[in-house]
Amino acid sequence: MPETSTARLLEVSDLAVHLPTRDGVVKAVDGISYTLNAGETLGIVGESGSGKSVSCLTVLGLINRDSAQISGRVIYDGSDLLEATESELRMVRGNEISMIFQDPFAGLHPLFSVGDQLVEAIRAHEDVKKRVARERVVELLHEVGIPQAAERFSSYPHEYSGGMQQRAMIAMALINNPRILIADEPTTALDVTVQAQILELIEKIKEELSIGVILVTHDLGVVRDVTQNVLVMYAGRIVEHGSTAAVFAEPKHPYTWGLMESIPLLEVETRDLRAIDGAPPSLIHLPTGCAFHPRCTQAFEGCDKARPELDQTEHHQAACHLARTDRDRIWQERRRRPADASR
Amino acid sequence: MTSKLMRDEPLLSVEGLTKHFTTSASVLGRKGTTTVRAVEDVSFEVRAGETLGLVGESGCGKSTTARLIVRLLEATAGRVVFDGIDISSLSRRAFRPLRRDIQMIFQDPYGSLNPRHTVGQIVGAPFAIQGTRGDKKGNVGELMARVGLNPEHYNRYPHEFSGGQRQRIGVARALALRPRLVVCDEPVSALDVSIQAQIINLLSELQADFELTYLFISHDLSVVRHVSDRVAVMYLGHIVELADAADLYGDPHHPYTEALLSAVPGQAHERERIVLRGDVPSPTDPPAGCPFHPRCPRAQALAGADGAPERCQTERPPLVGDGVRNVACWYPLVGESGQAGRATTASR
Secondary structure: OOOOOOOEEEEEEEEEEEEEEOOEEEEEEEEEEEEEEOOOEEEEEOOOOOOHHHHHHHHOOOOOOOOOEEEEEEEEOOEEHHHOOHHHHHHHHHHOEEEEOOOHHHHOOOOOOHHHHHHHHHHHHOOOOHHHHHHHHHHHHHHOOOOOHHHHOOOOHHHOOHHHHHHHHHHHHHOOOOOEEEEEOOOOOOOHHHHHHHHHHHHHHHHHHOOEEEEEEOOHHHHHHHOOEEEEEEOOEEEEEEEHHHHHHOOOOHHHHHHHHHOOOOOOOOOOOOOOOOOOOOOOOOOOOOOOHHHOOOOOOOOOOOOOOOOOOOOOEEOOOOOHHHHHHHHHHHHHOOOOOOO | OOOOOOOOOEEEEEEEEEEEEEEEOOOOOOOOEEEEEEEEEEEEEEEOOOEEEEEOOOOOOHHHHHHHHOOOOOOOEEEEEEOOEEOOOOOHHHHHHHHOOEEEEOOOOOOOOOOOOOHHHHHHHHHHHOOOOOOHHHHHHHHHHHOOOOHHHHHOOHHHOOHHHHHHHHHHHHHOOOOOEEEEEOOOOOOOHHHHHHHHHHHHHHHHHHOOEEEEEEOOHHHHHHHOOEEEEEEOOEEEEEEEHHHHHHOOOOHHHHHHHHHOOOOOOOOOOOOOOOOOOOOOOOOOOOOOHHHOHHHHHOOEOOEOOHHHHHOOOOOEEOOOOEEOOOOOOOOOHHHHHHHOOOOO
């Protein structure tokens, strides 16, 4: 990935998460590496089952190590989080790395007021008086854009709208000034106008606090708008990795092409959508070779044999057996005939 | 997606459709009720062979409208006229023969299929219920093949299929009786993007083959634009704008439509982003006047000392237009006047 001199916050290398089940081993994440810098928003994009959420949960130590085979390294602040004890992890979670989820309501206890839950979160990590904590919470609620924060302090989660619940979850994530915020589909459950508000808020927080943000989403539009770098995941592997601008301008993996060609665009009036044939593979019985080859329009002999690795020499990497020049040519051709009905 | 036979006369005409849900205000059963005004005085037409998109955010009443049309719900007021017959006043018995003409595809391909029935039973059920004679298994197999399912999977259960395949089963069931109108309620929202395109393309092919008319409901503005000939935008139970898709997306006249379009992420040619403040008001207590006025950037731009223009606060704007472009706004964004609303709004 593009090397920058800014502070490197997180370094994930060769992370694999295999989950044994009765039917076989689910290779949820199968060897991924990336880095996150301060002030960077990194998008992780993929469809359901691509491993994007599991990889983030593993970083936070939220995947039970007794029931999963986890390998690789997750270096934060000079130490490997995969080696950390549960109590060390507890200090990292919330204090150093926070996470927000798709469904904010599920993250809030329905029987306590939102304010009390935030006070509790402060006092879990810090020995302060309730009154002091309360003042901080009101200030924080105000900062994340909850109107009449002082009155809203005593409201219960169900009295908040979906957008406000997500704001409260963001407030909770920010309580102890984390350096990394992991947002797992933070706007998927929200309406488009509220989504715009929440993305704007995350952007503002990132700028003001100079933290690193990992944004997990299936929505390419969101990735394009708010991230600087992006990982495209398929069947537990990274298939493409690069700066967001480069990936959107010149995508290099046939799966990324497929994703981009299968979403309708607001600006384009009529265009046949080129669907990706078939369905994502079972993570227990992955196809041999490149996991995408059964659905790939460009697959040739050999794709079903060896598994392609990311071309490490480049900033903008893809894991594909096709020669780079061929891929560039094919993408240019595909882009020139957008209305081709090749489905 | 327009079929060859698109004509101008409406196949479906909705007039003043209204649905209020009344609920007890307190779980303790104290006196008083609240009324959720889900759909308020909604009128539109769907022409034979076209796709009318119905778009809006959650709680705007789009799904309730769909359910009123297929009579899964009974309307509080208003009429639903299908092919010249007022179906909202028909008895259930009298309506039954018409049901085969009006079918629905649901969002959730998991929840809308009986897990204990085989695909053959699910897709074949409409034949049995409507008493259609003939080679049921043959008909079902043909239908399965047409929607891209393997007819040999006749005896499999829904859980043996992926999400996209399950939605194909839902499509096959809806098409079994050769309906004329299909109400699609968020048919691709639960699917992964690569699968969404498969289903959208399938619906488009089927529309041409079977001369179908679609009412296509979705919160996804890009999908709606892709499939629709005309689009209606709903807000808080009302239609605020109704126009040809290209006109509505290219040059929105209602400030809400404009804000909604600007909020869609990932646009290459960035529109100025209008981030609306606040949340959608509760439909139990909708604002007086224009339902959008408390959040409306245009009303704020025109505001005087008393806040938004008085008319916006007191009088509900009717949906007016020439039949092609229709907008419900006292100060629509037309020509240069639209700039006034844009200039003062927050941009990213």
